[in-house]
Amino acid sequence: MGQQRPLGAQISHMLKARGVDVIFGIPGVHNQELYRGMEEAGITHVLARHEQGAGFMADGYARATGRPGVCYVITGPGVLNALTPLGQAYSDSVPVLMVASCLDETAATRGQLHQMRDQEGAAASVTDWSDTAQTPQAAYTLIDRALHEMATNRPRPKALHVPIAQLEAEAAPDWPAKPFLAPRPVEPEPDWITYTAQEVAEAKRPLFIFGGGARDAALAPVGQGQPTPVQALLARSGAAAFTTFAGRGIVPADYPLMLGSYLSRPEAEGVIGSADLVIAIGTELAEVDLWRDQLGHSGRLIRVDIDAEPLASNLPGQTPIRSDATRFVQALTDALGDGAPQTDWTQAEAADFRARMRSAVAAERPGLLGVIDAVQDAMPKDAMIYSDMCQLAYAAKEVWNMDRPGHWHHPYGFGTLGYALPAGIGGAVARPDMPTCVIIGDYGLQYTLPELGTAVELGLPLPIILWDNGKLGEIEDSMIRAQIAPNAVIQQNPDFLMLARAYGADALEPATLADIAPALDAAFKASRPTVIRLTPDLFS
Template sequence: MQRPLGAQIAHMLKSRGVDTVFGIPGVHNIEMYRGMEQAGLRHVLARHEQGAGFMADGYTRATGRPGVCTLITGPGVLNALTALGQSYSDSVPVLALASCLDETAARRGQLHQMRDQRAAAGTVCAWSEVARDAATAYALIDRALGEFGSARPRPRAIHLPIATLGAPADAPPAAPARAARPEATHAQVTAVVDAVLAAERPLFVFGGGALGGADVVPDLLRQTGAASFTTYAARGIVPPGHPAHFGAFLARPDSARVAAQADLVIALGTELSEVDLWRDALGHDCPTIRVDIDPEILTACGPRDMPILGDAGALMRALAIAIPARTEDRAPCWDLDEIAHTRARWRAEVMAERPGVVETAEALRDAMPDDAMIWSDMTQFAYGATEVWDMPRPGHWHHPYGFGTLGYALPAAIGGAVARPGLPTVAILGDYGLQYTLPELGTAVELGLPLPILVWDNAQLGEIRDAMVAAQIAPTAVVARNPDFLALARAYGAHATQPDTLDALKAALVQAFTADRPTLIRMTPAML
């Protein structure tokens, strides 16, 4: 049957597996809302389009399914670009559906008019296209959903003219078949097995793109005798306390010394980027096997390296089958006592650099359920915690790594909590970052989410202050007058508390998981 295109799109999304949409209705995009209720889509009302984009990002990270946000023309799109940029940086498949003006070449002075909305969104999305008819809109939606599962899953933006959204349209076609991600060939798997078994000191580096093979990681380390690191995004892929694991300490300068001891590095699903290493290179001088679904990453390989375009998790599972067919488990190739000593030394460095963070993080870790999913912000507390906090399972701590956006944690955790009803979800952020997206607390209260919001309040931009001091710059503009966070939270209708000891902090966290609404928990160095 014919419906206005906006309503048809709602039904199409539902038929393609989408169940939740995040956004704010506006005069230009109201046709997108005509069919939502009838189609059975849940709409979560954000307080700002940036929040809607972050919520869609958090929903996606929690479920693995594409998050969808609806945006209005012009300023609505621009407000969401920060969130889409974060999704692009962290390979998160978010679909942004935005209204746009019907014509901009001849007319000026229209509501929400900007010079080139499509191009603006294209700066932070894998692609950004305008659909001027129903057939194009359907094709672009299916193209986006198909590419999310077969290529690097970055955000896509589709812009829909206002008149087109309201015009009658035929129903969308049936869902097309979707391609799978590329996988390593049999010859490539054999070559990797040969190289790993020939190495005397192999070193695995697991990235966020390797989470699909998490179940075989203990087998791989046992079969190969290798040691391992993880990037921040891959924390939990190696079981906590594994004796051959150096942890998520790649950013420690001394990790370059460790990498230099390897005679083969196997980098799985990681860019080894600046925000992974905080230096130019890993530090090794040996061949590297690099496995990634993004061909651009593989162009950085050297003449001795082995680039493999394919899904890292699938290759890991293939190795776990192929290696036992060739040989028995190998003895550890690295000194396990030295690994333990090195990890302890790096932990001590974090304690010295960021006083109070390690003790507080470890108290929270002890009280945190194993299935808790955590979203953190750009805050000094998270920088330290992500190094020392061993996660019990992978894919359960999400951080705005590459783009580095302040204000990410609260709305993204809301999206995650919506995606995981009945399961523990946590936001961790700093006193400054909270103020970027604080109004989204209203959404969490409306939804009745039992969301602990842990705020590290040191009353300043502590990381920037330390950077200024290290650069011999007099600390400037790093102290701002904070509001009464507890009163603000209560004004929104949330619970609020300020523990005075680490034991009280743990008790507050446990209580927040069973509350009838979110709880803001203010953490200060005075707890220690």
């Protein structure tokens, strides 16, 4: 029997025993018992300025590490403030665990501090599950269930609510003492590998689409100088390849038949329609991947995913295969053998498509590609980038070729403004000696601007590239395309550089494109965050 402690303290000790080193949150009178055991357990706490920031930090930490991000929030408003980041984590398959206090009883009593009608139900709307632990053993069981599911299923956020009286009551550490072990990944059925290999061998124009769920297939351990599993598969299949935005970096940019991350371009539909076999791995092929109603394929479609839900879609001609992406890619590569594939794809065709799509982006967003190229040229190769909903990021997601997967994080599905700054803080905390950068717009920054204080407090050398065009530029363009007179798209911005300095951050404003590189270099070497303000004056 271990040491008796209040359950709130035991929860922190259990999380530490399960490998959690960092927790993001804000203490309050309702959840303070969670903080009692934190230092004793050896957990680092990051004090956010808002629960939304705490949730995004946990998200950013999880994306950087692949491990669950954990946030502590208070009853009622604290939970509601964290629901936006939980919704983002749900849509982007990010493992975030929210631990919240809750009232002991709400049915017969009204007027309590932080009271709401259905806290558990509110959190359930944006999480994989939301449950209340009425006993210590229930809390331990739910924590292990959350960690187990995050490790073995599609990673998604969970919400654990613990009544205040339970947090305060003495409890024994009755969780299993053995290390938390996850089962093996989902293996593909051999018959499906045989079927797919035959389809690839017979195809004249095979095409792979890699989504964010296939990231590990480009990260799996390989011998020195050996290709990644994805590279080996492409070499043996002679296939062309697209990646979704979330899948960028899975296919090397110099792969001769790489079609880029232009999957959502209207022209991509025709390219996909010309393929006689499409194999989509680790992608929902959702609206935010395609921005059209149909993928565009006219031939066979094989879908590979660890989650049964996207496999149940009604895309025409679909063959669903449930499997871990890495195991599928490795097994299919082995089944294809060492022959030199002959397909109808040509390097010239792929290069021409990429060039035309880049020109289309340049025409739609005049001047932005020059800024993006200058930033990309100055970015360290191992930098991890967190971007927000802004035009600079929208264009960059199409034209910026990543040399590795999992190093550009964006609020793809839910599309939340203000994501990048706190998520970038979480990523920087996760990678203390490696470069992390934020790309954000002038409007989005104001959603979570107070988290700049957290970054200063932590002494993070975090460049915050601020695209300041003084308006909601994407909405203005959309209104014009819809023949709506632009309305409510111009805002009065503060002096961002002065505001950054007021927080204790550094602030720079490059006068020319050539000044971007030294500004970024200085920001990465600083002992505090740096706001780097970029405006359309750079190309006007």
